[in-house]
Amino acid sequence: xxxxxxxxxxxxxxxxxxxxxxxxxxxxxxxxxxxxxxxxxxxxxxxxxxxxxxxxxxxxxxxxxxxxxxxxxxxxxxxxxxxxxxxxxxxxxxxxxxxxxxxxxxxxxxxxxxxxxxxxxxxxxxxxxxxxxxxxxxxxxxxxxxxxxxxxxxxxxxxxxxxxxxxxxxxxxxxxxxxxxxxxxxxxxxxxxxxxxxxxxxxxxxxxxxxxxxxxxxxxxxxxxxxxxxxxxxxxxxxxxxxxxxxxxxxxxxxxxxxxxxxxxxxxxxxxxxxxxxxxxx
Amino acid sequence: xxxxxxxxxxxxxxxxxxxxxxxxxxxxxxxxxxxxxxxxxxxxxxxxxxxxxxxxxxxxxxxxxxxxxxxxxxxxxxxxxxxxxxxxxxxxxxxxxxxxxxxxxxxxxxxxxxxxxxxxxxxxxxxxxxxxxxxxxxxxxxxxxxxxxxxxxxxxxxxxxxxxxxxxxxxxxxxxxxxxxxxxxxxxxxxxxxxxxxxxxxxxxxxxxxxxxxxxxxxxxxxxxxxxxxxxxxxxxxxxxxxxxxxxxxxxxxxxxxxxxxxxxxxxxxxxxxxxxxxxxxxxxxxxxxxxxxxxxxxxxxxxxxxxxxxxxxxxxxxxxxxxxxxxxxxxxxxxxxxxxxxxxxxxxxxxxxxxxxxxxxxxxxxxxxxxxxxxxxxxxxxxxxxxxxxxxxxxxxxxxxxxxxxxxxxxxxxxxxxxxxxx
Numbered sequence: 115x116x117x118x119x120x121x122x123x124x125x126x127x128x129x130x131x132x133x134x135x136x137x138x139x140x141x142x143x144x145x146x147x148x149x150x151x152x153x154x155x156x157x158x159x160x161x162x163x164x165x166x167x168x169x170x171x172x173x174x175x176x177x178x179x180x181x182x183x184x185x186x187x188x189x190x191x192x193x194x195x196x197x198x199x200x201x202x203x204x205x206x207x208x209x210x211x212x213x214x215x216x217x218x219x220x221x222x223x224x225x226x227x228x229x230x231x232x233x234x235x236x237x238x239x240x241x242x243x244x245x246x247x248x249x250x251x252x253x254x255x256x257x258x259x260x261x262x263x264x265x266x267x268x269x270x271x272x273x274x275x276x277x278x279x280x281x282x283x284x285x286x287x288x289x290x291x292x293x294x295x296x297x298x299x300x301x302x303x304x305x306x307x308x309x310x311x312x313x314x315x316x317x318x319x320x321x322x323x324x325x326x327x328x329x330x331x332x333x334x335x336x337x338x339x340x341x342x343x344x345x346x347x348x349x350x351x352x353x354x355x356x357x358x359x360x361x362x363x364x365x366x367x368x369x370x371x372x373x374x375x376x377x378x379x380x381x382x383x384x385x386x387x388x389x390x391x392x393x394x395x396x
Numbered sequence: 397x398x399x400x401x402x403x404x405x406x407x408x409x410x411x412x413x414x415x416x417x418x419x420x421x422x423x424x425x426x427x428x429x430x431x432x433x434x435x436x437x438x439x440x441x442x443x444x445x446x447x448x449x450x451x452x453x454x455x456x457x458x459x460x461x462x463x464x465x466x467x468x469x470x471x472x473x474x475x476x477x478x479x480x481x482x483x484x485x486x487x488x489x490x491x492x493x494x495x496x497x498x499x500x501x502x503x504x505x506x507x508x509x510x511x512x513x514x515x516x517x518x519x520x521x522x523x524x525x526x527x528x529x530x531x532x533x534x535x536x537x538x539x540x541x542x543x544x545x546x547x548x549x550x551x552x553x554x555x556x557x558x559x560x561x562x563x564x565x566x567x568x569x570x571x572x573x574x575x576x577x578x579x580x581x582x583x584x585x586x587x588x589x590x591x592x593x594x595x596x597x598x599x600x601x602x603x604x605x606x607x608x609x610x611x612x613x614x615x616x617x618x619x620x621x622x623x624x625x626x627x628x629x630x631x632x633x634x635x636x637x638x639x640x641x642x643x644x645x646x647x648x649x650x651x652x653x654x655x656x657x658x659x660x661x662x663x664x665x666x667x668x669x670x671x672x673x674x675x676x677x678x679x680x681x682x683x684x685x686x687x688x689x690x691x692x693x694x695x696x697x698x699x700x701x702x703x704x705x706x707x708x709x710x711x712x713x714x715x716x717x718x719x720x721x722x723x724x725x726x727x728x729x730x731x732x733x734x735x736x737x738x739x740x741x742x743x744x745x746x747x748x749x750x751x752x753x754x755x756x757x758x759x760x761x762x763x764x765x766x767x768x769x770x771x772x773x774x775x776x777x778x779x780x781x782x783x784x785x786x787x788x789x790x791x792x793x794x795x796x797x798x799x800x801x802x803x804x805x806x807x808x809x810x811x812x813x814x815x816x817x818x819x820x
Contacts, residue, residue: 222651247652
């Protein structure tokens with residue numbers, strides 16, 4: 115949710131982030147100006163909400179606070195850069211948007227978070243607990259349709275957030291055969307025999323080159339999408355869905371938007387500053 | 397020995413050869429074959445000559461005309477044509493020279509002879525193709541030229557025959573080309589390397605040198621320069637693309653996986669009272685430690701805070717607020733009390749109910765024995781029907797034995813009192 119006057123683009127970002135978090139989120143939540151944080155906290159207990167993600171804007175920058183609801187720690191990030199989902203989709207030739215993907219929560223991948231510093235452990239724990247745990251025994255492949263990636267960039271100290279949809283493509287089959295199998299039979303007027311069409315190796319799709327041996331898996335179960343049966347070999351492909359964020363951890367606080375400041379990016383001195391301006395009007 | 401039959405066809409063959417060579421000549425544009433005469437007009441050293449010759453405007457116009465004429469295809473004279481023109485001019489000059497020579501005989505005899513010979517040579521040469529003119533003949537002609545210059549400039553200039561370009565050595569040309577290239581390269585300051593690798597090496601070297609120079613400068617200047625240098629370094633780093641800084645072999649964490657071991661044994665005090673105890677004791681300890689050693693106390697406190705944050709983040713519920721704990725304890729106690737009360741009350745009630753029941757029963761029995769129920773009630777009510785339904789006793793006859801039909805007066809115990817039921 116957003117707090118305060120944030121402007122149109124940030125509102126769009128909030129909507130995009132809600133889409134990421136689906137289905138375990140309040141997609142159509144409407145915050146009024148008179149709502150305060152404590153109102154939300156009061157409701158959260160009843161609805162068994164665990165986390166709040168709060169976007170806000172100051173003159174200098176956009177902030178994101180991830181807080182654990184009852185009295186949990188708060189991570190404050192500065193959103194260095196962001197790109198809206200509609201812009202990311204516009205970059206692609208064939209964007210895939212199906213709402214079935216959002217019926218299960220995304221898989222989480224955290225890269226390069228094993229750093230020195232307790233704040234990383236807390237971050238990892240927070241992010242991991244935002245999403246439901248995967249029961250290895252009973253999970254279905256059809257529930258793993260999306261992936262949310264957090265990458266910690268050591269050089270710049272920023273966290274990149276990316277959101278992809280998982281797709282599978284048949285490998286080892288030439289494009290012409292694929293076409294015949296999956297879609298309709300193409301125009302064969304130029305060829306004498308279908309063997310000419312099939313053997314015409316000139317049609318090498320550019321994207322097929324990306325599927326190296328690393329990305330080929332054997333499907334353990336049937337996968338949604340045509341012709342993906344169990345024990346088939348498929349190449350895994352990611353297609354970007356959602357917004358891109360670049361976050362910079364500023365501080366970790368002990369309480370819900372308050373409490374002891376455990377870590378501040380700019381050093382020990384700032385720890386002593388009480389966070390009066392940001393939270394009280396929530 | 398030349399055979400006789402071939403001799404006859406000789407002029408034909410020669411004519412053929414001539415035709416062939418003329419055609420070839422025709423193909424070469426004149427300027428590439430015949431050495432150009434030095435143009436005195438555009439000479440950068442002979443300033444005065446230029447000025448004397450013609451004012452600027454005339455020069456311009458002339459050069460313009462010449463340019464246009466150059467492009468005019470009709471003006472393009474092939475070599476053969478040029479040669480014929482030359483020959484005609486030469487013939488004219490010869491006549492003029494002869495006329496002049498008539499005026500001053502002595503001095504010019506020798507020269508005249510030379511010139512005659514030269515001209516004769518020319519005439520002869522014109523009939524036959526003179527493409528393969530040797531350097532020797534041209535040099536003799538050149539000599540003739542110089543001698544002619546003494547007499548009359550114009551005549552000599554006109555008499556100078558067409559010289560084919562001196563075919564110098566290719567090696568000489570090659571060396572000249574190399575020289576030129578080297579000069580230009582020097583001008584450009586380009587690396588003097590032949591292949592790509594060397595060029596790359598040189599570039600790398602230059603970069604290294606630059607870096608060293610920068611470092612040296614930095615150390616020289618000292619601390620003042622530091623922020624500026626850092627900025628520069630940061631800029632350098634941002635030149636790398638974002639993809640470069642993704643650590644591929646970094647540690648991957650994934651989402652939480654439920655492994656089925658959720659129901660662990662709970663450590664520590666489960667009860668609120670005990671929790672409270674624990675926490676209070678902790679606090680006391682911390683206080684003590686603070687008195688003794690502040691640093692340690694701070695450290696401990698910080699560690700505890702971090703641990704708490706981590707635990708909260710993972711979803712564990714930490715109960716360490718003393719107020720709340722006390723409240724819970726109080727609540728529990730109150731609840732216990734209340735429930736104790738309720739239980740007591742319930743027990744009492746049960747007992748009381750039992751008592752009332754017993755009392756009632758005894759009363760009923762007494763009433764029966766006394767005959768209250770049988771006597772008055774029956775009289776008041778219907779009366780007539782008294783004894784008929786004797787056997788049927790009431791339900792709560794208590795210990796009274798019912799008298800069954802035919803057994804009213806039984807001795808062995810089946811008999812009983814005859815009662816008259818109220819109702820039928």
